[in-house]
Amino acid sequence: xxxxxxxxxxxxxxxxxxxxxxxxxxxxxxxxxxxxxxxxxxxxxxxxxxxxxxxxxxxxxxxxxxxxxxxxxxxxxxxxxxxxxxxxxxxxxxxxxxxxxxxxxxxxxxxxxxxxxxxxxxxxxxxxxxxxxxxxxxxxxxxxxxxxxxxxxxxxxxxxxxxxxxxxxxxxxxxxxxxxxxxxxxxxxxxxxxxxxxxxxxxxxxxxxxxxxxxxxxxxxxxxxxxxxxxxxxxxxxxxxxxxxxxxxxxxxxxxxxxxxxxxxxxxxxxxxxxxxxxxxxxxxxxxxxxxxxxxxxxxxxxxxxxxxxxxxxxxxxxxxxxxxxxxxxxxxxxxxxxxxxxxxxxxxxxxxxxxxxxxxxxxxxxxxxxxxxxxxxxxxxxxxxxxxxxxxxxxxxxxxxxxxxxxxxxxxxxxxxxxxxxxxxxxxxxxxxxxxxxxxxxxxxxxxxxxxxxxxxxxxxxxxxxxx
Numbered sequence: 396x397x398x399x400x401x402x403x404x405x406x407x408x409x410x411x412x413x414x415x416x417x418x419x420x421x422x423x424x425x426x427x428x429x430x431x432x433x434x435x436x437x438x439x440x441x442x443x444x445x446x447x448x449x450x451x452x453x454x455x456x457x458x459x460x461x462x463x464x465x466x467x468x469x470x471x472x473x474x475x476x477x478x479x480x481x482x483x484x485x486x487x488x489x490x491x492x493x494x495x496x497x498x499x500x501x502x503x504x505x506x507x508x509x510x511x512x513x514x515x516x517x518x519x520x521x522x523x524x525x526x527x528x529x530x531x532x533x534x535x536x537x538x539x540x541x542x543x544x545x546x547x548x549x550x551x552x553x554x555x556x557x558x559x560x561x562x563x564x565x566x567x568x569x570x571x572x573x574x575x576x577x578x579x580x581x582x583x584x585x586x587x588x589x590x591x592x593x594x595x596x597x598x599x600x601x602x603x604x605x606x607x608x609x610x611x612x613x614x615x616x617x618x619x620x621x622x623x624x625x626x627x628x629x630x631x632x633x634x635x636x637x638x639x640x641x642x643x644x645x646x647x648x649x650x651x652x653x654x655x656x657x658x659x660x661x662x663x664x665x666x667x668x669x670x671x672x673x674x675x676x677x678x679x680x681x682x683x684x685x686x687x688x689x690x691x692x693x694x695x696x697x698x699x700x701x702x703x704x705x706x707x708x709x710x711x712x713x714x715x716x717x718x719x720x721x722x723x724x725x726x727x728x729x730x731x732x733x734x735x736x737x738x739x740x741x742x743x744x745x746x747x748x749x750x751x752x753x754x755x756x757x758x759x760x761x762x763x764x765x766x767x768x769x770x771x772x773x774x775x776x777x778x779x780x781x782x783x784x785x786x787x788x789x790x791x792x793x794x795x796x797x798x799x800x801x802x803x804x805x806x807x808x809x810x811x812x813x814x815x816x817x818x819x820x821x822x823x824x825x826x827x828x829x830x831x832x833x834x835x836x837x838x839x840x841x842x843x844x845x846x847x848x849x850x851x852x853x854x855x856x857x858x859x860x861x862x863x864x
Contacts, residue, residue: 396855398425398432399471399522399547401508403485403501403531405436408445408470411484412691413637413772414529414554417604420640422469424848430855433520435508437500438465438474439485446472453517457507458499458571464507464517473507486531498562501531501590502570509538512547523859525549526851530560533594534570537582540597541573548858551594553603555769556612556619557695560590584620595624599858601632602851604770605791609634617767635851636794637770638844644755644776646838651752656781658838661831664756664781671757674750675741677714684713684821687758687782689751689773692721692729692744697764697787697808702728704810709739711821716754717742755780760820766808768792778802778837783823783830785816801837 404410405418422432436442443449449467456462462475473479478500483489486497494500505527510516512525512535525547527535536549564587567577577583582593595601603609609632611617613625625632642648646664647657653670656663665681672679686708692698701708701717702725708715717729717740726744733742743750755761761777763786770791774784778801786792788804796802803823805816824830 396430396524396852396859397520397522398422398430398524398526398855399508399511400432400434400526400528401504401532401535402434402436402528403504405434405470408436408442409439409485411486413770416640416772417554417637418528420638420844421848421851424638424844425852426469427845428848428852430852433469433471433522435471435473435504435511437479437485437504438472439479440481442472443474443480446470455507455510455517457503457510458569460499460503462503462507471511473504475503478503497560498566498570498588498590501560502534505532505534505590506538506571508532508535509542509545512539512545513542514544514546522547524855526855527551527594527598529554530558530589530591530594533560533598534590535594536598537572537576537593537596541576548599548855549597550600550602550854550858551598553591553595553601553612553769556591556603556617556621559584559592559619559621561587562590564588592621592624595621595628599631600854601625601628602635602854603632604635604637605794606634606636607793608769608790611767611790633850633854635847635854636791637772638847639772639775639779639842641779641843644779646756646780649752649756651749652756653753658781658835661781661834667753667757668759669757671716671753672714674753675716675743676738677716677741678738680714684711684759684824685757686713686715686760686762686817687754687777688715688717688719688762689754690719690721690763692719692725694722695766696721697766697813698722698725699728700764700808700810700813701762702732704814705729705732705736705740707810707814708817709736711818712739713817713821715740715742716758718745718747718750718754720745755782758782759824760785760817762813762817763787763792764808764813765789765792771795774802775842778840779842781834781838783820783833783837785813785820787813795842797836801833801840
């Protein structure tokens with residue numbers, strides 16, 4: 396099986412969030428099963444630096460842009476300086492503003508992907524399946540559907556339905572799409588052109604990153620206006636839970652933590668707690684519960700709920716170790732809490748990979764009150780580190796946390812429900828034997844990518860046996 400995995404980001408070359416991690420880990424797990432997987436991504440400055448020495452394998456013109464296709468190992472890199480060689484991120488400039496030509500930048504990526512999956516491809520290697528990730532690659536499914544020479548099937552994976560890639564309808568002709576594609580049944584969305592809706596409408600299969608999120612997005616509350624289409628295509632929709640890198644996130648071998656430990660030797664966790672308390676200038680106390688938060692500080696992640704509830708939470712009593720960056724109001728509220736409660740609340744604004752690992756290893760409890768969460772990774776990291784998570788019961792958090800057995804779930808994304816769940820966790824911790832059983836149960840769960848890879852391989856196989864839609 397030959398799979399072209401189309402993505403706007405892939406760690407370690409370029410990453411803005413979980414998609415970058417998935418785009419590295421899932422293809423690796425698929426290759427371990429014997430599939431031939433190539434990752435196609437734009438040639439941003441960081442990508443070109445990370446693939447120095449890549450060989451040019453084709454020159455072609457796509458939507459009026461001259462580009463070179465480079466190959467480096469499993470990576471196919473689209474080198475088009477006009478579109479991708481810029482100072483800034485994959486989607487935004489240094490000021491945080493979206494690139495004005497994002498529609499063209501990612502239409503070129505999508506169009507090239509469909510070209511490589513057609514009879515017109517300049518390469519001898521042709522994929523059996525085109526796997527498109529999120530809105531920047533989703534338009535490839537539409538291009539493929541209108542290409543009479545296409546032979547590959549298409550899969551679109553939704554990592555977060557809220558990000559849709561909606562642009563001015565006047566761009567339709569410039570993007571090389573036929574007029575009939577701009578319809579309610581196609582890529583038209585409230586008078587605009589939607590990359591993600593195009594993928595949902597034209598792909599042979601749709602996946603998202605957890606079974607619960609696949610159900611939730613078919614409802615109005617989390618459907619982001621696309622719930623009707625998703626209900627219509629429910630037979631093509633599958634929720635496949637993401638995995639985590641169990642080599643990087645392994646407390647027994649983690650070089651970024653103070654003391655290694657595992658489910659059989661949990662004593663090392665106490666040393667990590669002591670080191671974290673010292674590092675964040677918290678009172679060094681083995682008895683007080685230390686609660687960790689590593690998150691984007693945004694409304695989606697429920698970080699404002701943590702800030703709003705902090706006055707109650709510290710009275711439990713509990714300490715807090717918070718790491719993240721995001722919305723200015725939430726950052727300011729958490730900083731103010733740290734000033735009000737020195738020695739009890741430690742807040743670090745920014746991102747620090749080493750501190751993220753230290754918080755997972757040194758905390759007693761991990762807090763994850765996301766209002767919605769397609770999959771989530773930190774709740775899996777936390778269980779692997781014997782740090783039972785307290786989380787809102789939504790999306791992938793439902794699918795990965797066993798309430799009362801490996802963590803704690805609360806039903807409403809509200810401050811009082813969050814506080815009640817934290818108290819329940821703290822009360823459970825007062826039974827050392829029961830708490831240790833919970834830690835060990837969580838640490839022994841298998842969150843590796845192998846299960847997800849097997850499900851994707853089975854999906855590709857089913858799709859390859861029938862013609863594209």
